[in-house]
Amino acid sequence: MGELDARHVDSSSSRPSVTIGSSLIPVINKLQDILAQAGSELDVSLPQVAVVGSQSSGKSSVLEALVGRDFLPRGCDICTRRPLVLMLENRLPKPGDDRTEWGEFRHLPEKRFYDFSEIRAEIQAETEREAGLNKGVSDKQIRLKITSPNVLNMTLVDLPGITKVPVGDQPNDIEARIRKMVMTHISQQNCIILAVTPANSDLATSDALQMAREADPDGFRTIGVITKLDIMDRGTDARSFLLGKVIPLKLGYVGVVNRSQEDINKNRGIATALAYEEKFFNDHSVYRGLSDHCGIPQLARKLNEILEQHIRMVFPALKADLNSKMGTVLKELQTYGKPIESKMEQGVILLNILTQYCEAFAAMVDGKSQEMSTKELSGGARIHYILQSIFVKCLEEVDPCDDLTDDDIRMAIQNASGARNALFVPEVPFEFLVRRQIARLLDPSLQCLRFVYDELMKISHACEVTELQRFPVLRKHLDEVMVKFLRDGVEPAERMIGNLIEMEVDYINTSHPNFLGGNKAAELAMQLLKSPQGVTDAEGQTSQTSQTARTIRSGLLNGLLPNQGSRPQPNNENHVSSGTKAWIPSLFGSRTSAGEPMACRPFGEPSHSESMPSIIHLREPPSSLRPVQMTENKAVEIVVTKLLLRSYYDIVRKNIQDLVPKAIMHFLVNLTKRNLHRTFIQKLYRENLFEELLQEHDAHVSQRKRNQELFKVLEQSVQALEKVDFDVSSQTSSLGTDASIGLPRIPRTSAHLHTTAGGEIGQVSYRPFPMPSMTKSTA
Numbered sequence: 036m037g038e039l040d041a042r043h044v045d046s047s048s049s050r051p052s053v054t055i056g057s058s059l060i061p062v063i064n065k066l067q068d069i070l071a072q073a074g075s076e077l078d079v080s081l082p083q084v085a086v087v088g089s090q091s092s093g094k095s096s097v098l099e100a101l102v103g104r105d106f107l108p109r110g111c112d113i114c115t116r117r118p119l120v121l122m123l124e125n126r127l128p129k130p131g132d133d134r135t136e137w138g139e140f141r142h143l144p145e146k147r148f149y150d151f152s153e154i155r156a157e158i159q160a161e162t163e164r165e166a167g168l169n170k171g172v173s174d175k176q177i178r179l180k181i182t183s184p185n186v187l188n189m190t191l192v193d194l195p196g197i198t199k200v201p202v203g204d205q206p207n208d209i210e211a212r213i214r215k216m217v218m219t220h221i222s223q224q225n226c227i228i229l230a231v232t233p234a235n236s237d238l239a240t241s242d243a244l245q246m247a248r249e250a251d252p253d254g255f256r257t258i259g260v261i262t263k264l265d266i267m268d269r270g271t272d273a274r275s276f277l278l279g280k281v282i283p284l285k286l287g288y289v290g291v292v293n294r295s296q297e298d299i300n301k302n303r304g305i306a307t308a309l310a311y312e313e314k315f316f317n318d319h320s321v322y323r324g325l326s327d328h329c330g331i332p333q334l335a336r337k338l339n340e341i342l343e344q345h346i347r348m349v350f351p352a353l354k355a356d357l358n359s360k361m362g363t364v365l366k367e368l369q370t371y372g373k374p375i376e377s378k379m380e381q382g383v384i385l386l387n388i389l390t391q392y393c394e395a396f397a398a399m400v401d402g403k404s405q406e407m408s409t410k411e412l413s414g415g416a417r418i419h420y421i422l423q424s425i426f427v428k429c430l431e432e433v434d435p436c437d438d439l440t441d442d443d444i445r446m447a448i449q450n451a452s453g454a455r456n457a458l459f460v461p462e463v464p465f466e467f468l469v470r471r472q473i474a475r476l477l478d479p480s481l482q483c484l485r486f487v488y489d490e491l492m493k494i495s496h497a498c499e500v501t502e503l504q505r506f507p508v509l510r511k512h513l514d515e516v517m518v519k520f521l522r523d524g525v526e527p528a529e530r531m532i533g534n535l536i537e538m539e540v541d542y543i544n545t546s547h548p549n550f551l552g553g554n555k556a557a558e559l560a561m562q563l564l565k566s567p568q569g570v571t572d573a574e575g576q577t578s579q580t581s582q583t584a585r586t587i588r589s590g591l592l593n594g595l596l597p598n599q600g601s602r603p604q605p606n607n608e609n610h611v612s613s614g615t616k617a618w619i620p621s622l623f624g625s626r627t628s629a630g631e632p633m634a635c636r637p638f639g640e641p642s643h644s645e646s647m648p649s650i651i652h653l654r655e656p657p658s659s660l661r662p663v664q665m666t667e668n669k670a671v672e673i674v675v676t677k678l679l680l681r682s683y684y685d686i687v688r689k690n691i692q693d694l695v696p697k698a699i700m701h702f703l704v705n706l707t708k709r710n711l712h713r714t715f716i717q718k719l720y721r722e723n724l725f726e727e728l729l730q731e732h733d734a735h736v737s738q739r740k741r742n743q744e745l746f747k748v749l750e751q752s753v754q755a756l757e758k759v760d761f762d763v764s765s766q767t768s769s770l771g772t773d774a775s776i777g778l779p780r781i782p783r784t785s786a787h788l789h790t791t792a793g794g795e796i797g798q799v800s801y802r803p804f805p806m807p808s809m810t811k812s813t814a
């Protein structure tokens with residue numbers, strides 16, 4: 036058998052005949068090509084077409100004529116007894132194909148039918164297998180896929196004819212059953228209904244029109260088909276039917292002349308039948324002015340136009356898909372940058388990257404970065420937090436006396452007095468102790484510097500200059516320069532901090548206007564010791580000194596000192612005089628118990644005494660000596676020392692709190708910001724380094740190439756789609772005026788199709804079909 040050719044050449048007229056979808060095949064093929072190239076997921080599927088009508092009204096004949104091949108069982112008795120779902124699949128011939136078209140049944144997978152008369156025989160056989168031999172009917176579908184380069188991807192459905200009186204094995208409710216079966220198919224919103232009515236019956240009683248109206252009350256998807264115009268009663272014609280004067284239909288009517296039973300019996304082909312049909316309409320003057328309503332080619336055109344409308348409806352989605360793909364690819368492409376072709380370009384790119392990097396760094400430090408987080412502190416804000424909320428606050432919380440016990444202070448005072456007893460407020464122990472406390476400020480200051488350094492490193496890593504991503508070698512060098520540069524910045528900051536602390540340690544400026552001073556401290560100490568609250572620290576907690584002071588005070592009140600009358604401790608070899616004024620050091624130092632100064636004589640010299648009393652032996656001093664018990668004057672000295680310590684420490688603390696952040700900002704942060712660009716230029720902007728620094732990853736280069744190609748394809752696809760859209764539109768309008776075939780004109784703006792669900796266009800209301808599923812039909 037010959038190939039299923041969508042454009043059969045009519046022997047008589049040599050005019051290519053029109054079959055369903057024939058005008059759209061090139062468009063759809065082009066579309067599929069475009070989408071396949073562009074890697075689009077979308078597929079263009081079309082509405083299905085179902086034929087509905089009473090028994091033997093000519094449904095199968097119409098369907099066959101529309102496809103352009105003989106393959107369906109036809110006859111004057113009931114032929115279609117199971118729904119036949121005919122899936123057409125477009126497939127372009129491939130090299131090495133010996134056949135280009137064939138049929139396959141779902142119930143016979145992998146068996147290809149190349150002979151279409153065998154297909155008809157198999158439909159009959161399969162019908163009989165399910166519905167019996169005696170006119171029985173079944174709603175179980177027969178699914179047949181026809182693959183050909185000359186068909187569109189779409190589905191046609193041949194349905195059993197509506198019958199009233201059961202015959203053969205048909206059940207009593209045959210009419211209801213068939214109606215239900217038919218309704219199941221034609222109620223689907225993407226189904227175009229061909230309501231077939233023979234011209235020799237009354238249109239007003241047409242089962243097809245009645246069911247079509249039920250399934251499609253608005254008539255947006257129903258085309259009336261009047262068959263058997265050739266066998267109407269003499270003297271009658273279908274003119275008023277075709278013009279919609281009997282029952283109006285929005286999409287109008289088409290009258291056709293199919294092959295008669297006699298033609299079938301004589302094996303007359305479709306081409307001959309079409310030629311006969313054309314002659315019939317030409318010969319009948321009554322149909323001459325109704326060429327738009329007559330003939331299978333006209334019906335095919337009408338259906339094609341609906342399909343074209345449908346395709347145009349799909350265009351916006353296709354375009355949107357391609358455009359969004361293009362956007363994604365373009366965005367990715369931008370990250371790969373342009374290939375560099377000359378030394379000059381290398382220089383420009385390198386300079387740009389270095390500049391952008393420094394700008395990004397400065398922006399992050401200054402809080403002007405575009406990529407500022409709203410969830411957490413970043414960049415410069417973190418540095419500020421480190422300086423103010425960590426460093427300054429931490430120093431604020433330090434109590435210079437917290438690591439000094441009263442014993443420590445007492446020891447320091449006593450040691451500083453040397454062999455004498457201190458006359459006034461002990462200056463030396465104060466200076467010694469305050470220096471020790473000031474020196475403690477070095478560690479947190481250096482830690483603070485370290486934290487800021489770490490932050491700057493973090494910022495440098497976060498400086499993502501888009502272009503930099505493609506040059507890993509440059510990134511590496513840049514990071515190295517950055518690390519060295521920051522380290523270099525740390526050194527002067529470190530030196531400065533060291534100097535600051537050293538300065539403070541080196542010279543204790545007791546003339547500072549904010550310094551409490553010895554006299555005031557002594558006065559305050561006395562007041563504190565006298566006050567019933569005792570010496571309380573700033574936090575209101577009673578310190579160890581205040582405890583001691585209270586003990587002393589209570590001793591004074593009772594006329595007793597805590598150590599009065601008590602014997603010296605075994606280790607406390609020193610004897611300290613006591614008394615209410617004892618805290619004021621004695622001018623003459625220690626006296627003997629008799630009040631006389633101790634005799635001084637050289638070691639080993641005997642005493643000039645007549646009667647040599649027995650020698651009083653002193654105990655050997657122990658290797659480690661500790662001061663004797665607390666005395667009132669010692670307690671006051673401790674309080675005074677503490678007051679002085681706190682007062683002076685506060686002055687220094689404030690200096691350090693102010694100057695260390697300044698040193699860090701000046702020597703490290705601001706210097707980095709100021710000199711980074713210059714350093715990069717000095718270290719990296721060298722012509723002999725260009726090549727090495729601007730090396731790209733191989734994967735990066737190939738990815739860019741791939742993306743460039745893909746972008747080109749997508750660009751071409753979008754252009755091609757525009758052209759196809761235009762072609763479809765011009766084709767639609769060239770097929771005839773909208774009015775002539777009863778179809779409303781579709782607005783040019785395809786997006787409008789989506790938004791208009793039944794909007795008014797001109798005089799005719801238009802409602803597009805719902806979007807079909809975007810999948811190909813398979814058998």
Ligand SMILES: Nc1nc2c(ncn2[C@@H]2O[C@H](COP(=O)(O)OP(=O)(O)OP(=O)(O)O)[C@@H](O)[C@H]2O)c(=O)[nH]1
Nearest residue numbers: 091092093094095096110114115196263293295296
């Ligand atoms: N003369 C003439 N005969 C036609 C025309 N259309 C169909 N026939 C004949 O009518 C008979 C029924 O045609 P089918 O195409 O099988 O009708 P059908 O509606 O598919 O029938 P069922 O599926 O059995 O309901 C066949 O013998 C056809 O040859 C026509 O336009 N003119």
